[in-house]
Amino acid sequence: MSTEPVRVSIKDLHLSFGHTQVLKGVNLEIEPGEFFAFLGPSGSGKSTLLRAIAGFGPNPSGRILIGGEDVAVLPPWRRNVGMVFQNYALWPHMSVRRNVAFGLQERKLPVAEIRERVDGALDLVGLAELAERRPSQLSGGQQQRVALARTVVVEPRLLLLDEPLSNLDANLRVQMRRDILNLQRQLQLTTIFVTHDQEEANTMSDRMAVLNEGVIQQVGPPMALYDHPANLFVADFLGTANVLRGRFVDIDGGCRLVTDDGIELPVKKYPAAGSGVVILRPQALNLTEPEAIPDPSQVVLPGTVRYREFLGAIIRYGVDVGPHQLVVDHGHRPGEPIYEAGMAVAVRVDPTHIVPLTE
Amino acid sequence: MTFLKRQPRGAAGVAAVLAVFLLVFLVIPVVKVVFVAFQDPASGAFTFVNFIDFFNTPLFRESFANSLYVACMSVVVGSAIALPLSYFTTRFNFGGAVLIQTLGVIPLIMPPFVGAVAMQLLFGANGSVNLLLDQWVGFTIPFMEGLNGVIFVESIHYFPFILINLSAALHNIDRSLEESAQNLGAHGMRLFRRIVFPLAMPGYVAGASLVFLKVFDDLGTPLLLNVNDMLAPQAYLRISSIGISDPMGYVISVILVVFSLLSLWTSFLALRGKDYASVQKGGGGLAKRDLRGGQRAMAYLVVTFVLLIVLSPHVGLSLLSFGTIWSFSELPDGYTLANYQEVFASSSQYITNTLLYAGLAASIDVVFGTAIAYIVWRTGVVGRQWLDYLATGALAIPGVVLGIGYLRTFNEINVPFVDKPLASWWVIIVVALAIRRLPYALRACVAALHQVAVALEEAAENLGATKYRTVRRVVVPLMIGGILAGFITSFATAAVELSATIMLVASESDAPLSYGIYVFMQSAAGRGPGAALGMIAVVIVGVATYLSHRVIERHRRERRETAGDVAPAI
Numbered sequence: 001m002s003t004e005p006v007r008v009s010i011k012d013l014h015l016s017f018g019h020t021q022v023l024k025g026v027n028l029e030i031e032p033g034e035f036f037a038f039l040g041p042s043g044s045g046k047s048t049l050l051r052a053i054a055g056f057g058p059n060p061s062g063r064i065l066i067g068g069e070d071v072a073v074l075p076p077w078r079r080n081v082g083m084v085f086q087n088y089a090l091w092p093h094m095s096v097r098r099n100v101a102f103g104l105q106e107r108k109l110p111v112a113e114i115r116e117r118v119d120g121a122l123d124l125v126g127l128a129e130l131a132e133r134r135p136s137q138l139s140g141g142q143q144q145r146v147a148l149a150r151t152v153v154v155e156p157r158l159l160l161l162d163e164p165l166s167n168l169d170a171n172l173r174v175q176m177r178r179d180i181l182n183l184q185r186q187l188q189l190t191t192i193f194v195t196h197d198q199e200e201a202n203t204m205s206d207r208m209a210v211l212n213e214g215v216i217q218q219v220g221p222p223m224a225l226y227d228h229p230a231n232l233f234v235a236d237f238l239g240t241a242n243v244l245r246g247r248f249v250d251i252d253g254g255c256r257l258v259t260d261d262g263i264e265l266p267v268k269k270y271p272a273a274g275s276g277v278v279i280l281r282p283q284a285l286n287l288t289e290p291e292a293i294p295d296p297s298q299v300v301l302p303g304t305v306r307y308r309e310f311l312g313a314i315i316r317y318g319v320d321v322g323p324h325q326l327v328v329d330h331g332h333r334p335g336e337p338i339y340e341a342g343m344a345v346a347v348r349v350d351p352t353h354i355v356p357l358t359e
Numbered sequence: 360m361t362f363l364k365r366q367p368r369g370a371a372g373v374a375a376v377l378a379v380f381l382l383v384f385l386v387i388p389v390v391k392v393v394f395v396a397f398q399d400p401a402s403g404a405f406t407f408v409n410f411i412d413f414f415n416t417p418l419f420r421e422s423f424a425n426s427l428y429v430a431c432m433s434v435v436v437g438s439a440i441a442l443p444l445s446y447f448t449t450r451f452n453f454g455g456a457v458l459i460q461t462l463g464v465i466p467l468i469m470p471p472f473v474g475a476v477a478m479q480l481l482f483g484a485n486g487s488v489n490l491l492l493d494q495w496v497g498f499t500i501p502f503m504e505g506l507n508g509v510i511f512v513e514s515i516h517y518f519p520f521i522l523i524n525l526s527a528a529l530h531n532i533d534r535s536l537e538e539s540a541q542n543l544g545a546h547g548m549r550l551f552r553r554i555v556f557p558l559a560m561p562g563y564v565a566g567a568s569l570v571f572l573k574v575f576d577d578l579g580t581p582l583l584l585n586v587n588d589m590l591a592p593q594a595y596l597r598i599s600s601i602g603i604s605d606p607m608g609y610v611i612s613v614i615l616v617v618f619s620l621l622s623l624w625t626s627f628l629a630l631r632g633k634d635y636a637s638v639q640k641g642g643g644g645l646a647k648r649d650l651r652g653g654q655r656a657m658a659y660l661v662v663t664f665v666l667l668i669v670l671s672p673h674v675g676l677s678l679l680s681f682g683t684i685w686s687f688s689e690l691p692d693g694y695t696l697a698n699y700q701e702v703f704a705s706s707s708q709y710i711t712n713t714l715l716y717a718g719l720a721a722s723i724d725v726v727f728g729t730a731i732a733y734i735v736w737r738t739g740v741v742g743r744q745w746l747d748y749l750a751t752g753a754l755a756i757p758g759v760v761l762g763i764g765y766l767r768t769f770n771e772i773n774v775p776f777v778d779k780p781l782a783s784w785w786v787i788i789v790v791a792l793a794i795r796r797l798p799y800a801l802r803a804c805v806a807a808l809h810q811v812a813v814a815l816e817e818a819a820e821n822l823g824a825t826k827y828r829t830v831r832r833v834v835v836p837l838m839i840g841g842i843l844a845g846f847i848t849s850f851a852t853a854a855v856e857l858s859a860t861i862m863l864v865a866s867e868s869d870a871p872l873s874y875g876i877y878v879f880m881q882s883a884a885g886r887g888p889g890a891a892l893g894m895i896a897v898v899i900v901g902v903a904t905y906l907s908h909r910v911i912e913r914h915r916r917e918r919r920e921t922a923g924d925v926a927p928a929i
Contacts, residue, residue, distance in 0.1 A: 056820075077822075102822055103824075
């Protein structure tokens with residue numbers, strides 16, 4: 001089961017439900033063989049975009065090129081893109097084997113070949129011995145595997161996964177994550193998957209697109225997006241972020257963000273002069289005693305601990321710095337100093353970890 | 360919310376065919392009837408003169424008042440039977456609850472006109488009950504005297520509509536709603552008046568308006584009880600004796616349609632936006648109380664009494680069908696199988712015709728019902744909602760009206776090869792039955808379709824199945840339980856339809872069971888064989904109802920087993 005992986009290009013895609021615009025000019029290039037994620041909150045249009053690629057939902061305007069062919073005008077059954085549905089959509093009136101054979105039967109393949117390929121696909125997902133069961137007799141994870149087998153057995157050009165892990169419990173999810181990734185590498189299939197869970201997107205995808213309100217906010221590898229978000233939405237959606245608002249100004253030849261209450265934070269460069277924000281990830285901040293010897297390369301902000309939460313792997317502090325409240329994460333190592341609510345502390349941050357953004 | 364793209368040309372074509380069918384066999388005949396009612400018979404000009412004539416004729420005024428009176432009284436009497444029963448089943452821990460639920464459907468198995476004559480023999484002036492009363496206590500009760508008879512027969516047949524709707528409404532009230540009211544200080548009558556009653560009201564109104572509609576439109580029962588001064592019998596008699604050009608039949612038809620629409624509208628208003636299915640996890644229904652010894656005995660007494668009355672048409676019909684002569688006596692003089700022998704020997708065409716007509720009509724209904732359900736809910740065909748509205752609109756058209764409309768519209772149209780007017784060809788009876796039962800079949804099909812998640816279809820299309828193949832391999836197989844249930848419901852009710860049938864039967868050889876029963880029951884000598892035919896009808900409908908119950912149960916069980924893997928789409 002191997003075909004040349006294909007490239008997917010989406011050009012200026014617009015789509016509306018009635019008068020509600022759901023996709024507003026999406027442009028996207030997905031490389032051959034890439035494992036690509038659409039990440040966004042519910043209502044961001046990520047599922048709609050995936051379904052548009054498969055041919056479901058209202059007619060979009062714009063172009064969807066799969067391996068150079070514009071499929072936007074084709075009905076779903078002529079697109080040869082495999083989709084795994086969020087609830088798996090296994091047909092309850094058919095056995096596992098008949099579910100998996102369905103697509104091959106629709107392609108009018110000889111019976112012997114269908115049998116062979118169904119067996120192959122069931123082997124691939126490790127369910128050969130459950131072929132005669134009904135979907136209702138399978139666990140959630142097994143159903144997920146059947147759905148995958150049913151989709152890949154037809155050798156689609158492209159694999160689409162709609163929130164593939166959302167119906168599984170936490171342990172199974174981690175296992176399934178690896179299995180899907182292995183399968184994708186094995187089949188060398190260009191794969192797009194939709195998720196609202198940034199951890200899923202981070203662990204699985206080569207690159208991802210963050211969507212909000214029908215617009216792609218940013219595209220790139222997970223780590224690059226986390227470290228260099230293009231805007232506040234991306235920064236906030238990918239993880240907890242402390243946001244400080246102010247104005248970007250040049251002082252003594254260096255760029256700084258100055259807040260209304262006078263805190264000055266050096267930044268390497270800023271997008272534009274005038275008002276803007278910086279974000280500080282909780283783990284980029286560090287607490288010390290106020291009188292500890294300062295590291296001259298670090299910025300130091302005096303503050304007071306407001307609360308402390310023990311989360312297991314980390315200890316999370318809320319610290320008042322002037323009118324701002326910053327969240328600070330310390331990795332938890334037994335024996336290291338603990339700061340109690342009400343204690344005066346120094347918040348320290350390396351200037352390279354201060355990320356400037358326009359608002 | 361599901362928006363499906365692309366209107367497949369095939370679906371639009373099927374929709375067009377369905378629309379034409381509904382137009383020709385429902386809309387045009389009804390419009391024609393309304394049209395004629397407002398037309399001057401001589402000049403053809405628009406006029407109200409027919410309506411003025413109608414209300415100036417004492418007989419029609421009386422008929423109108425009688426029909427209203429009978430329909431309202433049937434609701435009152437039906438409520439009197441249904442209210443205590445539904446209260447018992449939902450409020451108390453009571454072993455008779457199952458009995459009441461079963462008892463609730465028994466009258467529906469048999470349309471009222473079938474048992475009407477038997478009821479006369481049991482409850483009439485010289486019937487069993489009054490003979491016994493006269494003998495033991497020295498007075499009689501005029502159960503079956505004129506309009507009383509119609510009210511009595513109709514209400515014991517149609518009270519289940521109130522019982523079922525009201526019980527469902529009471530059952531759907533979450534216990535926590537009652538308990539939170541108690542927690543906030545309400546109890547007793549106040550609790551009932553402020554919480555239980557308002558929550559149960561929509562169900563009651565829906566059931567009551569259905570009873571009103573059924574009784575107001577019913578033709579067979581008054582005809583068989585020889586009560587002719589009501590609207591539906593008058594319409595029938597005018598058309599069948601004076602002819603299809605007499606405007607009074609059309610005026611009555613318009614009045615029947617208007618009242619049908621009003622009662623459907625009432626039921627719609629009652630239920631709209633009042634989806635009180637408020638049951639949460641942990642069990643629904645009001646808090647049940649235990650009955651004390653005396654109360655329990657009383658409850659059983661009431662239930663037994665109601666059960667006896669409800670079963671009396673069936674008992675009477677059995678006695679009549681197996682009896683020799685039954686007149687001025689508590690029971691028939693002797694018992695015999697002769698009536699059945701006569702029916703099977705000389706009138707078996709009634710039975711075969713019924714099986715054929717009802718079978719064909721039910722087949723048309725499920726095929727069309729499935730197609731309409733799919734087109735309306737799963738395609739983007741422009742104007743698709745109208746198919747649903749039209750098909751459902753048939754509910755508001757009484758059988759008499761449809762029959763008159765067909766006579767008026769299709770009398771001029773000659774069927775090639777058969778060389779008969781379409782209005783007197785047996786196929787028109789099948790069409791009338793199909794149109795009249797389509798709303799029920801359609802609802803069954805829509806319910807079945809809603810059980811099929813859209814994702815299941817999309818998965819098939821995604822794997823290369825066209826729309827047509829998807830419907831055949833995924834949608835219909837998953838709907839099959841609901842479709843079968845729809846078929847059987849349509850079949851069972853079509854098998855005993857009389858009001859449209861009676862207008863359209865052109866010759867005895869084309870007549871179905873219900874017509875045969877009507878014809879036999881006209882003469883005293885024919886009552887025995889007529890009752891035997893009635894029993895056969897009851898058996899056919901009873902078996903069909905039982906089957907549909909089984910099918911629905913099995914389907915529900917299978918659904919429950921597979922409910923885990925496919926949640927309804929979006």
